[in-house]
Amino acid sequence: MNAVGESSILLRASARRLGGHTMTDRTVELRTIEDARVVVLAERSTSSEVWIVADVGANVARFRTRVGDTEREILAAPPDIATLRARPTRFGSACLFPYPGRVAGGAFSFGGRTYQLPTDARDGHAIHGVVRTRPWEIVALTADDRGASATLHIDTRSAAIPISEWPWPFDLRLVVTLVGGVLRVATTVRNIGGEAMPFGLGFHPYFPTPFGPAGSQDACAVWVDADEQWRQSGGLPTGEIVPLGPSGWPRVATPLGQIVPDVVSAEGPVRNALYRRLAEGPASGPGGMRAGIVDSVNGVAVSVRASVGFDRTVFFTPPSPAVVSIEPQTCVPNALALAATSALPTGLEVLQPGERWNGWFEIMPEALPN
Numbered sequence: 432m433n434a435v436g437e438s439s440i441l442l443r444a445s446a447r448r449l450g451g452h453t454m455t456d457r458t459v460e461l462r463t464i465e466d467a468r469v470v471v472l473a474e475r476s477t478s479s480e481v482w483i484v485a486d487v488g489a490n491v492a493r494f495r496t497r498v499g500d501t502e503r504e505i506l507a508a509p510p511d512i513a514t515l516r517a518r519p520t521r522f523g524s525a526c527l528f529p530y531p532g533r534v535a536g537g538a539f540s541f542g543g544r545t546y547q548l549p550t551d552a553r554d555g556h557a558i559h560g561v562v563r564t565r566p567w568e569i570v571a572l573t574a575d576d577r578g579a580s581a582t583l584h585i586d587t588r589s590a591a592i593p594i595s596e597w598p599w600p601f602d603l604r605l606v607v608t609l610v611g612g613v614l615r616v617a618t619t620v621r622n623i624g625g626e627a628m629p630f631g632l633g634f635h636p637y638f639p640t641p642f643g644p645a646g647s648q649d650a651c652a653v654w655v656d657a658d659e660q661w662r663q664s665g666g667l668p669t670g671e672i673v674p675l676g677p678s679g680w681p682r683v684a685t686p687l688g689q690i691v692p693d694v695v696s697a698e699g700p701v702r703n704a705l706y707r708r709l710a711e712g713p714a715s716g717p718g719g720m721r722a723g724i725v726d727s728v729n730g731v732a733v734s735v736r737a738s739v740g741f742d743r744t745v746f747f748t749p750p751s752p753a754v755v756s757i758e759p760q761t762c763v764p765n766a767l768a769l770a771a772t773s774a775l776p777t778g779l780e781v782l783q784p785g786e787r788w789n790g791w792f793e794i795m796p797e798a799l800p801n
Contacts, residue, residue, distance in 0.1 A: 461572065467485070467487065468569065472579040474578075474579060479495065481609045482523075486566040503642050503731055505638065507639045509522035516564070519564055527560050530631045531764065532764025534548055536550065537555075556667075581606070582605070587599075599626065600622070601621065603618070621787045627783050629770070631780065639753065641726045646726060646729055650688065650728055655720075656722065657675055658707060659673065666703060670769075670775060687755070699751060703746075707763075707778075708742050714738060714761075715738050719741040722744050730799045732796070732797050733796045737791065741790055
């Protein structure tokens with residue numbers, strides 16, 4: 432993705448002496464790239480850049496930083512904005528709200544009423560919510576001692592989201608921050624309607640494997656700190672929950688070449704596994720999902736961790752390209768339907784009128800010791 436217009440906003444945090452260390456400039460720019468608004472967060476001291484495509488679901492489309500002595504692409508960026516528009520959940524990190532994953536047949540019941548969501552023609556299910564393709568408002572851009580950050584916002588009214596797509600009014604806010612070479616995404620959900628609102632929230636970050644020119648995807652190892660695996664069929668939980676022990680996959684980093692695919696499609700093998708970490712505490716407190724990728728050939732480790740509210744992890748590899756998605760989620764796929772028909776701990780959240788929910792996740796790259 433290349434800029435094709437002049438920056439319209441440039442904010443700079445000037446270098447200063449802080450705690451005995453010189454703090455290098457952080458900047459925030461609003462660019463126009465292929466007629467799309469793109470916010471670029473930069474941190475010179477870590478050679479880091481984060482690109483947020485406001486006009487395509489506030490997708491965090493690029494994260495590059497220095498790992499050891501080498502600059503690495505941490506997220507799998509799209510080749511251009513047009514490709515991101517066409518496939519927003521196959522590049523960068525898409526926001527999945529108010530439900531991550533599938534809703535079987537798009538149908539569910541809540542509060543004594545039955546609802547029907549639009550479905551995907553490919554499999555007949557609703558999938559990944561209503562905000563991943565829509566433009567978001569840019570609320571604030573800041574660059575200071577606490578990091579370079581952008582606040583983005585979408586709500587049902589200003590975005591004109593029809594009730595046929597989602598029956599309840601909501602306000603969703605993201606604060607994307609780059610500091611110390613770490614990417615943090617904080618979220619606030621608010622019910623702005625007059626009735627209780629169910630919801631789930633997830634993110635779909637893709638990581639290129641390997642993280643450099645050497646090695647292979649099969650040699651990259653993945654780990655997920657989970658207490659349970661939820662069996663799935665066709666991307667939907669079956670209701671079978673398997674307790675996990677402390678040894679072996681997924682808690683022990685395992686090369687991708689040794690992880691058996693869940694499905695072998697006409698396009699190639701697919702891994703799609705659902706895990707839960709038994710987390711306790713407030714939704715915004717630390718202690719939620721944890722997972723990561725270890726690329727020993729290129730000397731890179733990337734970990735994803737989240738607040739307690741994000742206690743589910745989806746581990747996904749498509750047939751192509753060579754990428755891994757580690758998805759922090761608040762609930763399981765099909766939670767809207769399952770919550771009404773079973774006693775399973777789906778993770779579905781319910782907000783009363785005026786209530787808020789807060790959570791966050793982080794992506795942390797680091798160099799492996801020599």
